[in-house]
Amino acid sequence: MAVELVKIVSKNFDIPDSHKLEVALKHGRYDSIDKAFSMKPEDITEEVCKSGLRGKGGGGAACGSKWQLMPPVDERPRYLIVNGDESEPGTFKDRQIFQYDPHLLIEGIIVSCWALQANEAFIYIRGEYKWFIDRLNEAIEEAYKAGIIGPKVMNKYDFSVDITVHRGGGAYICGEKSALIESIEGKRGHPRLKPHGKECEWFYDMPATVNNVETISSVPNIVLNGYESYTKYGTQKAPGTMLFAMSGPVKNPGVYELQYGEKMIDVINEIGGGMKDGLKLKAVIPGGASCPILTAQEVEKAHLDYESMWEIGSTLGTGGMMIIPEGTSMVAVAKNLIEFYHHESCGQCTPCREGTGWIDKIIKKILEGEGSQNDIQTILDVCETMNGKTICVFAPAVKDIIKSIVQKYRHEFEAHFNN
């Protein structure tokens, strides 16, 4: 069956000047607000729970359940923090929302703030996205001037919403939600130790929820049209859609909204236009650089939803597919990625700080023709030493990608031994 694009979050992306308030209002932006304010906050959370909306930032946790972790309302301020750090290599979807439909994000924030009973939202955006930050700030300014946000939402509801964009400083780890909060609080982006039981996040010791930009942008449609409008797409366990990104030598790289469950190879060939310049597909890193690599044979079997990807030994992550063509050295790919991880480790946990550097050195040695079977074993051993022994999932992610490359393309590492 042919792969079809679905237009929920991306509905207005192709409309000229869709980022401007005047155009946005003509095309349905802020239509969900009246409906949302006719509902009790807990009913909105319930609707989001029923929709099965899952976090689009890589983890895929249920959004509604996360909202339910907020404690009952008390005298403390409560916060919504929107994660637009988007630093995972291969991922470039949230910037489409900033560029083409920033009012959708603002609308999603208003509805989510009402559901969470939070009056303030911070949007944390990676520092490199200066242009996109400016675009979003212009939209926020328009929304303030029109009275859409500010002391009275839509100039009529007795509920205030304030939105502030916080520009990051160039640190991949700040996409990790607790590191992100540390970063806003004026500290190095060091992930926090996680509590034993599930609880909300804490921003200056006050209750907070952290959600991805695309997740929050998915909320208005669910509230306006009901959860069934969302669950008719996707799979039973992964309802709805996601903005899938595709990069590398395909004819049409870009960002496409698809329902979950599509066949990866069909998406690459039909939506991505297939490989360009007569190249052959060698491998795909399916959802950002931290997801275990898939060989061309595995790509044929892969479906784009969380459970299917787990079944074939990878993860869906952020949905950012990185296409690798035949002729690319997988040792060079591993070297490129470990350099990234070595550079971006926050340095807080020894296994991660030292492990990434150690693997980087070994792969360099192999590329220089000085490697041996012992070195391959050392890489795998270091991966295991890093896995599960650190505060955040950065180190397990390194283990996932590096181990999968070494195991699936071991012969390419060995080929360097004889040079």
Add this chain to the structure above:
Amino acid sequence: MGKFKYTDENEQEFQRVAKKYPKIDAMMLPALWLVQEQEGWVSPDAMIYVADRLGKTPIEVYEFATFYTMFNLKPIGTYHIELCKTLSCMIMGAPELKKFIKDTLGIEPGQTTADGKFTLSEVECQGACGGAPMIALNNQYHENLTVDKLKSIIEECK
């Protein structure tokens, strides 16, 4: 006190933004961005100034600034070329762009041309993988680059 001080305009911006946060600590990133936009880099003198404004010690500001890669801790050229080196850009031709910059401007990552015009930084993923290979030139993205396109961009700056 050292010589650094916000311009009147940046002072107003500092005051405006500071009101948005529950604690002044959160001004660390915004305060340093204002410094960098004003001076092009974050000098030790400016770090002392920011520390003073935020009730921090200078070492706290230094520790913070060194963690975030986008703060220039030494002066840079008029044009800051940030060349992405991560996977999709590598596959799509970033090494050729790097070679071209070295051959024409004579600089390696971390270096500035003798006339102080261009600084090259090799950076990790900038979230432009669909438009690989890419550079950011003074924060502005240039995507789907070829050596020829990069050549004209550099020519325009000269």
